[in-house]
Amino acid sequence: MTATASARRKESRTAAIAAELGAAIVAGVYRPDELVPGEVELSHRYGASRTVVREAFKLLSAKGLIASRKRSGTRARPREAWHMLDADVLAWRLKSGQAEPKFVFDLLHVRAIVEPAAAAMAARSHTAATLAAIETAFADMECAGHDAVLFADPDIRFHKAILAATDNDVMMAFGALTEAALGVFVRVASRHAGAPAPSVPLHRAVLDAIRRRDAEAAHAAMMALLDRTARNVERNVGRPRASRRAAKPSK
Amino acid sequence: MTATASARRKESRTAAIAAELGAAIVAGVYRPDELVPGEVELSHRYGASRTVVREAFKLLSAKGLIASRKRSGTRARPREAWHMLDADVLAWRLKSGQAEPKFVFDLLHVRAIVEPAAAAMAARSHTAATLAAIETAFADMECAGHDAVLFADPDIRFHKAILAATDNDVMMAFGALTEAALGVFVRVASRHAGAPAPSVPLHRAVLDAIRRRDAEAAHAAMMALLDRTARNVERNVGRPRASRRAAKPSK
DNA sequence: GCGCTCTTATATGTCTGACATATCGTCCAG
DNA sequence: CTGGACGATATGTCAGACATATAAGAGCGC
Numbered sequence: 051m052t053a054t055a056s057a058r059r060k061e062s063r064t065a066a067i068a069a070e071l072g073a074a075i076v077a078g079v080y081r082p083d084e085l086v087p088g089e090v091e092l093s094h095r096y097g098a099s100r101t102v103v104r105e106a107f108k109l110l111s112a113k114g115l116i117a118s119r120k121r122s123g124t125r126a127r128p129r130e131a132w133h134m135l136d137a138d139v140l141a142w143r144l145k146s147g148q149a150e151p152k153f154v155f156d157l158l159h160v161r162a163i164v165e166p167a168a169a170a171m172a173a174r175s176h177t178a179a180t181l182a183a184i185e186t187a188f189a190d191m192e193c194a195g196h197d198a199v200l201f202a203d204p205d206i207r208f209h210k211a212i213l214a215a216t217d218n219d220v221m222m223a224f225g226a227l228t229e230a231a232l233g234v235f236v237r238v239a240s241r242h243a244g245a246p247a248p249s250v251p252l253h254r255a256v257l258d259a260i261r262r263r264d265a266e267a268a269h270a271a272m273m274a275l276l277d278r279t280a281r282n283v284e285r286n287v288g289r290p291r292a293s294r295r296a297a298k299p300s301k
Numbered sequence: 302m303t304a305t306a307s308a309r310r311k312e313s314r315t316a317a318i319a320a321e322l323g324a325a326i327v328a329g330v331y332r333p334d335e336l337v338p339g340e341v342e343l344s345h346r347y348g349a350s351r352t353v354v355r356e357a358f359k360l361l362s363a364k365g366l367i368a369s370r371k372r373s374g375t376r377a378r379p380r381e382a383w384h385m386l387d388a389d390v391l392a393w394r395l396k397s398g399q400a401e402p403k404f405v406f407d408l409l410h411v412r413a414i415v416e417p418a419a420a421a422m423a424a425r426s427h428t429a430a431t432l433a434a435i436e437t438a439f440a441d442m443e444c445a446g447h448d449a450v451l452f453a454d455p456d457i458r459f460h461k462a463i464l465a466a467t468d469n470d471v472m473m474a475f476g477a478l479t480e481a482a483l484g485v486f487v488r489v490a491s492r493h494a495g496a497p498a499p500s501v502p503l504h505r506a507v508l509d510a511i512r513r514r515d516a517e518a519a520h521a522a523m524m525a526l527l528d529r530t531a532r533n534v535e536r537n538v539g540r541p542r543a544s545r546r547a548a549k550p551s552k
Numbered sequence: 553g554c555g556c557t558c559t560t561a562t563a564t565g566t567c568t569g570a571c572a573t574a575t576c577g578t579c580c581a582g
Numbered sequence: 583c584t585g586g587a588c589g590a591t592a593t594g595t596c597a598g599a600c601a602t603a604t605a606a607g608a609g610c611g612c
Binding site: 110133160163218 | 355360362363387408470
């Protein structure tokens with residue numbers, strides 16, 4: 051576990067160390083506000099220079115995972131400080147064994163809030179160019195047909211193109227969320243169920259509504275699409291467990 | 302402009318350089334995929350070592366603002382790659398002169414999507430502890446009364462407490478957005494209009510709805526609150542300008 | 553014993569200079 | 583004109599050193 055997939059590709063040492071440390075933090079290896087090993091110790095442990103460890107620390111601190119203070123050392127930050135929509139944080143959190151089914155449903159829930167609204171905005175604000183991007187992605191989805199893996203790439207492009215068509219810079223930030231969620235779905239789907247083809251009509255409904263600038267229909271169609279996804283994941287992963295909180299909502 | 306507010310406090314050199322470079326990038330000083338000055342040149346320009354510049358680069362690359370490749374150099378990334386919900390990115394973008402009224406309205410628009418939904422979730426999922434946090438923030442708001450500056454802190458805490466009460470980790474990521482938007486509002490309000498007191502009843506409506514677990518009412522109340530904020534900003538800042546896009550929506 | 557100041561050890565922050573490595577241009581040979 | 587060799591260049595990594603803030607303990611007066 052000390053040297054996991056550090057040499058998976060042409061990843062720089064800095065990135066590799068950041069990935070391993072980041073994954074450990076989001077996996078809960080270090081409690082909130084607990085000290086992580088010092089720079090010198092980590093540099094020895096990884097056989098790298100202190101420079102590299104420090105640069106990895108900077109990457110992680112920019113993502114809200116750690117904070118350094120002189121003399122005190124570097125501490126893992128509590129979960130509410132993590133940048134949950136950062137692509138790396140999402141990936142590390144989802145990769146760390148799927149010990150967190152609740153997190154998957156939290157993601158789906160946020161998507162169910164954001165993406166229908168995005169579809170509605172796209173219906174109102176799309177241009178020829180941004181609409182074309184959505185249409186291209188959809189066409190590629192149709193071609194990909196029944197292969198769940200091939201299907202994933204145009205699927206992600208489809209949803210990202212809708213975000214881009216909203217003409218709202220902030221909306222783009224949700225691309226990482228969609229991408230991470232779709233990635234999970236692919237892994238789940240490849241273990242269990244059949245072809246992704248049944249979702250094509252649902253995507254088509256979204257595209258059609260956007261094309262004719264029908265914001266309400268776009269909202270509804272996207273909601274339906276995400277509902278299907280949620281039910282699919284629910285069936286394959288199991289219902290979300292009880293909250294991690296001490297006190298549970300009295301319902 | 303070369304050495305702006307670099308010594309504003311006890312900011313490390315790394316952070317100061319990252320802040321200045323980051324602000325320059327979001328301000329559009331460097332076009333998308335344009336080279337930023339090399340590490341050695343910047344280290345000379347700032348009178349710092351290359352180490353510090355590199356660590357600043359790591360901070361910025363973790364926020365999606367730049368990307369480095371060997372031999373090629375380091376390039377500013379296009380806007381769609383920026384992590385728009387990162388607190389620093391938001392701050393730099395809003396601080397850079399308010400040359401971007403459209404961005405302020407983009408923020409408000411996203412808040413209008415996320416926060417009502419968050420209020421509804423909080424109504425369903427809050428616990429004794431998370432509800433107490435909301436109530437405390439609200440009480441402090443009432444005390445702050447008519448001072449727009451004093452009002453801002455409990456206001457931010459109020460909205461963040463609602464996000465925390467959703468019992469959804471991903472929701473916490475929107476705290477930075479709320480905080481940034483409220484900061485803008487304070488600056489706008491201090492230049493123009495009167496006391497923030499009129500918004501107290503609107504906040505109270507949100508709190509009451511959450512307390513009695515009425516999700517729909519909480520959604521509506523939060524929407525009303527944000528509507529008021531939006532109209533306020535609109536009145537003081539002016540309507541959003543036309544899109545920056547080449548082709549405009551045909552309407 | 554209790555509280556205060558002063559010292560000291562420690563971990564991060566910064567600097568320097570060097571070498572490694574990938575890659576973009578260019579140039580030359582076929 | 584094509585394709586491969588080669589050097590220049592900017593980032594990536596390394597090593598060792600010093601600076602600085604500060605938590606923790608030592609010492610001291612009360």
